[in-house]
Amino acid sequence: xxxxxxxxxxxxxxxxxxxxxxxxxLAPWLAKRLLCxxxxxxxxxxxxxxxxxxxxxxxxxxxxxxTKLIWVSGLVVIxxxxxxxxxxxxxxxxxxxxxxxxxxLLPPWVVDRPAEVNQIVxxxxxxxxxxxxxxxxxxxxFGKTTVARIVGADWRVVRRFRSRVYWVPLGxxxxxxxxxxxxxxxxxxIQPDRPVVFTDVRRASECLASIxxxxxxxxxxxxxxxxxxxxxxxxxxxxxxxxVTTRNPSLVDxxxxxxxxxxxxxCQARALLMAGLPPLPPVIAGELLGxxxxxxxxxxxxxxTLTEQALSGSDMVVAADDLLGQLRRRxx
Amino acid sequence: xxxxxxxxxxxxxxxEALMGPDDELYGYKIAVRSGRKTGVIYPILDRLExxxxxxxxxxxxxxxxxxxxxxxxxxxxxxxxxxxDLLTERRGAVRQRGDRAAAxxxxxxxPGHFIPWVRR
Numbered sequence: 001x002x003x004x005x006x007x008x009x010x011x012x013x014x015x016x017x018x019x020x021x022x023x024x025x026l027a028p029w030l031a032k033r034l035l036c037x038x039x040x041x042x043x044x045x046x047x048x049x050x051x052x053x054x055x056x057x058x059x060x061x062x063x064x065x066x067t068k069l070i071w072v073s074g075l076v077v078i079x080x081x082x083x084x085x086x087x088x089x090x091x092x093x094x095x096x097x098x099x100x101x102x103x104x105l106l107p108p109w110v111v112d113r114p115a116e117v118n119q120i121v122x123x124x125x126x127x128x129x130x131x132x133x134x135x136x137x138x139x140x141x142f143g144k145t146t147v148a149r150i151v152g153a154d155w156r157v158v159r160r161f162r163s164r165v166y167w168v169p170l171g172x173x174x175x176x177x178x179x180x181x182x183x184x185x186x187x188x189x190i191q192p193d194r195p196v197v198f199t200d201v202r203r204a205s206e207c208l209a210s211i212x213x214x215x216x217x218x219x220x221x222x223x224x225x226x227x228x229x230x231x232x233x234x235x236x237x238x239x240x241x242x243x244v245t246t247r248n249p250s251l252v253d254x255x256x257x258x259x260x261x262x263x264x265x266x267c268q269a270r271a272l273l274m275a276g277l278p279p280l281p282p283v284i285a286g287e288l289l290g291x292x293x294x295x296x297x298x299x300x301x302x303x304x305t306l307t308e309q310a311l312s313g314s315d316m317v318v319a320a321d322d323l324l325g326q327l328r329r330r331x332x
Numbered sequence: 333x334x335x336x337x338x339x340x341x342x343x344x345x346x347x348e349a350l351m352g353p354d355d356e357l358y359g360y361k362i363a364v365r366s367g368r369k370t371g372v373i374y375p376i377l378d379r380l381e382x383x384x385x386x387x388x389x390x391x392x393x394x395x396x397x398x399x400x401x402x403x404x405x406x407x408x409x410x411x412x413x414x415x416x417d418l419l420t421e422r423r424g425a426v427r428q429r430g431d432r433a434a435a436x437x438x439x440x441x442x443p444g445h446f447i448p449w450v451r452r
Contacts (some may be wrong), residue, residue: 042395050403051374051399052400053400053403054358054359054400054401054403055359055401056399056400056404057358057399057400057402058358058360058370058392058402060399060400061358061360061361062360069369074369074370074371075370075371075374077371077409078369078371078372078375079371079372079373079374079375082374082375083374083375083378086375086378086379086382090382112335114335114336117335156337265421267414267417267421278434
């Protein structure tokens with residue numbers, strides 16, 4: 001046997017197990033050090049303290065020695081960047097919410113409608129630079145305005161438009177004069193240092209278009225648009241986007257994204273009906289949901305009635321039964 | 333509870349793992365039950381806790397204050413009904429994960445069971 005072969009044999013038989021054994025002994029220590037380092041990278045002292053201790057306690061339950069090191073590596077590579085990102089996002093949302101006007105704050109009974117909101121927000125992200133109008137349509141009482149308010153307060157929208165989100169309440173009563181005042185008000189809101197007052201809608205909307213044309217990304221939420229004139233008063237220009245709530249989607253032409261708001265899901269409807277109330281027998285709650293047709297407006301009315309009864313100390317089952325009777329009579 | 337901005341398959345797995353009767357679920361155990369890597373679990377738990385779906389608390393100092401404490405996670409009362417609704421909506425039913433872990437039907441090894449030479 002040559003000297004080289006003997007050397008290889010010695011290395012394989014003696015040194016390699018020794019090295020592996022040392023590595024095995026070293027791995028848990030290294031894992032702990034790496035864990036502490038990872039926790040310190042989380043950004044805040046609170047997170048560092050919490051996850052540092054939590055992860056160390058978890059490490060004791062991870063079997064093996066090298067496995068511990070692999071487990072910690074997983075935390076370092078996957079958890080730490082994501083947790084940091086989430087913490088930063090949360091901080092941004094808190095900062096944005098602090099600067100948000102009071103009208104965007106939603107009452108506690110509002111139930112989220114994630115499918116519709118996500119569809120709108122995704123659309124706004126895709127199209128905010130290309131002047132597309134998002135039309136939120138559906139029958140009255142199905143929550144178009146509430147969905148628009150949720151979108152306006154959504155942190156993704158706040159971030160996308162850097163808090164430049166403007167709410168314009170329209171409706172059946174808003175005629176040409178009121179319209180000119182609304183456009184002037186919006187311009188003054190966009191440019192608080194240069195307030196303007198227009199009496200002519202056409203001139204006001206031209207002024208608005210020129211401001212939007214050159215400005216940064218802005219979102220105009222036009223609530224309850226009833227006529228083409230109302231829509232035309234708030235033109236889309238530059239990098240701005242429009243979100244329109246209306247019962248009549250055919251009013252909007254051009255590049256449009258349509259989002260239909262229909263009845264709530266059963267889970268959402270139940271949450272709205274029972275907001276702030278003690279539990280009701282499932283049969284009565286189910287019948288109430290059925291009678292309201294899961295229409296948010298009716299559900300909110302039912303919730304308000306039941307809340308009043310609960311506050312006055314009435315028996316909730318009797319109150320719910322009475323309400324059920326009223327809803328049935330109303331339908332007939 | 334707040335709306336979850338993103339619901340992934342891993343989020344659903346974690347919610348399923350939390351649905352079981354065990355009230356001493358900590359990060360590693362949840363990872364084992366959900367069949368997901370621990371690295372993925374913590375950001376999900378963080379999001380769920382932030383949205384009010386779950387609550388967490390330190391384990392009691394029953395070991396004389398020696399060593400780091402585990403942090404236990406459980407669904408909040410509102411989170412429980414929201415999770416049940418979400419799982420029913422996305423997966424048709426809520427699968428019980430607790431039994432699955434106990435039976436060893438999972439991706440990772442069971443400490444001290446599958447690898448007999450592991451010291452516990």
